[in-house]
Amino acid sequence: MSTDKGQYFNDLRTIQANLPTEYSRTFGQMIVHYYLHLIKSSHTQKANAKGLKQQAAGILQEFKRKQSLRKDYPATDLLVWVAESNHLPQALPVTSLLKEKKYRVTYISNKQQLLANPALEGYNKIQVVLPKRGIIAEKQVKEFEAVVSSIIANTNLAIITAEDIDTISKAFREYVTYTRQLQADYEKVITNVNPKAALIGYDIPTEGRTLTDVLNAKSIPTFMIQHGAMAKVDGIFGTHISKTIFVYGEVSKQVLKDSGTKADIKITGAPYLDELMKKLHTAGSKAQGKLKVLVAFSGPGHLTTENHHKKSIEAVMEVAKNHSGSVEFYFKLHPKDNRSYYTAEMEGKNLTNVHFKLPHSQSNDIFDWALFADIMLTGASTVAIEAMLCRKPVISLDLTGDYKELSFVKEGAVKLISDKAELNTVIEQAVLQNFDAFDASSRKAELYAKQFYGPTDGQAAQRCAQLIEPSLN
Structure with missing residues (x-):
């Protein structure tokens, strides 16, 4: 049997809680990268040197990113982050109800193919162009490493040990400039569209998590609809940072509570099932x-x-x-x-x-x-x-x-x-x-x-919309 990987999230949150201010926020935003490095996921290995075509693509991406940040987007009432195809069937039944009531809804994503979905016709849309992974001075890496080493040595952690310091430093080296730039970019977008609330597809991956963190820092209400099966107590579920989470039923609510989430948990049913019950x-x-x-x-x-x-x-x-x-x-x-x-x-x-x-x-x-x-x-x-x-x-x-x-x-x-x-x-x-x-x-x-x-009466989206609506007025 393999290690309970959820314990990594518990330990990472403990490390974050003990980090000084200059590190703790970014550490939390990119927590999934530390996790992926720790479980030795193949897609987190350091990239090989890029060829000329890749370098050119990176330059073009950076140009597009800066161009996108200069755009003036219309103000919105509800900002909706989607990053996976299964986010749309959850969000659309909710936003269509709010749109019918004349609330302004804007979808935001780093995935152009999601924003091109015909179901989003008539909505305002923002495509985020992600920053490049930059280089950080080795001196800063060593300073971070020393702080983390001290925390690991003086904190009772379940699974992370001193042997993991090099791995944690590697994740910091590879992603910290990316995450900091992502935060800065999101702050510009949020200032531009000035949302009254946000519906987040998923707040664990760095892109959605950093956006959620920026919104939370500005005291903008953040909501999230249950993402996948919350079927066992797990450290990953204690990592959610959305302020309110809509869950399908009692099973997921109890799992979230037992996993240590601090969110306000509301049982609504599953919006994507509303049209499928017949x-x-x-x-x-x-x-x-x-x-x-x-x-x-x-x-x-x-x-x-x-x-x-x-x-x-x-x-x-x-x-x-x-x-x-x-x-x-x-x-x-x-x-x-x-x-x-x-x-x-x-x-x-x-x-x-x-x-x-x-x-x-x-x-x-x-x-x-x-x-x-x-x-x-x-x-x-x-x-x-x-x-x-x-x-x-x-x-x-x-x-x-x-x-x-x-x-x-x-x-x-x-x-x-x-x-x-x-x-x-x-x-x-x-x-x-x-x-x-x-x-x-x-x-x-x-x-x-x-x-x-939970309730499968076809009214889950209605319940979600009713819980979001007070934040839009």
Whole structure:
């Protein structure tokens, strides 16, 4: 079993609390970079020397950044930060209600493709051009290192030790000038648009977190809608800095409280479900023909190591090979997942029963996929709970024991499988229309989904809008 990575966030917050003023704010803004370096994430390794084309692109990016900061943007009532595709389905139902009441709403993002979404037509939009990662004097790095070393030596931390000082210094060296410039850029934008409140897609990554910090420093109310599955007590959830967090139901509220968040937590339901409830209420019957298994892992990340992810894919591909004539496997990849993990395992196996899109459909909606399938197979992803809403039996494949503290596992709402042989047996039984393996979990899944998602009356966006509106007047 791997280390509880959430403890890194707890320790990093303790270090931040003990840092002098000149370091503490930026340290908090870029906390995720310290975390990623500490867990030795591959995408945080120091970049190689850039070629001429990359240098030219960097110069052009810097030019665009400075140009964007000279623009005059219209004043707004609500500023909405979106950085991932799943932020829009949460925010849009809320902002459309506020826009109908003539409140001015501006969407802001560093992702041009998100702002180009047709659903944002009629909204004011700001594209943030991110600064380059700059160079900091080595003397400043050594001064920071000395301060952190003293804190680690004199503070009772759970997981970070003196051996981690070089790693923390590396993150500081690589990202501190970037984060400080990001803060300065956001301060200019906020002064320009003068929002009365902000809705933040996610306040943990540095870009959204720094914006949230700037807004908080100006006493501008910050709101955030639940991001993903808050299904276990975890240090990452204690790291939120939005002042108010809208959660789906009681499960997430309790997880946030137990994880140490200081936010005001409001149960609202899930806005992205408001328009889907009619579709969901028609779900439940098993389709005829071959058994259809939806596989939706979330890729390597906070709870799942890359090795665990690869082993899970290997296990599923072997089961797919064993049942090539009777089971169709449909893989829906998470945005942070990578198709190469799957193609590597498929090589030489001639798996004609493995698919990466639905037949006769271009839909990327998880509910369309879940309603199409007979069984959902995942690891620790929120899709497990979304499948429960669709009344589909859910398998959580955990080959390392890392998911046992997830609330839907502890509550018995999924069929937990810990080895390849058991997975093969359960699928084999399901082919014969024997779903006895899911009897216990299916009964608990319905109750768990209600507790997790809270009210599913189609009024979640209305509740969020009503809670934001007083800040706009």
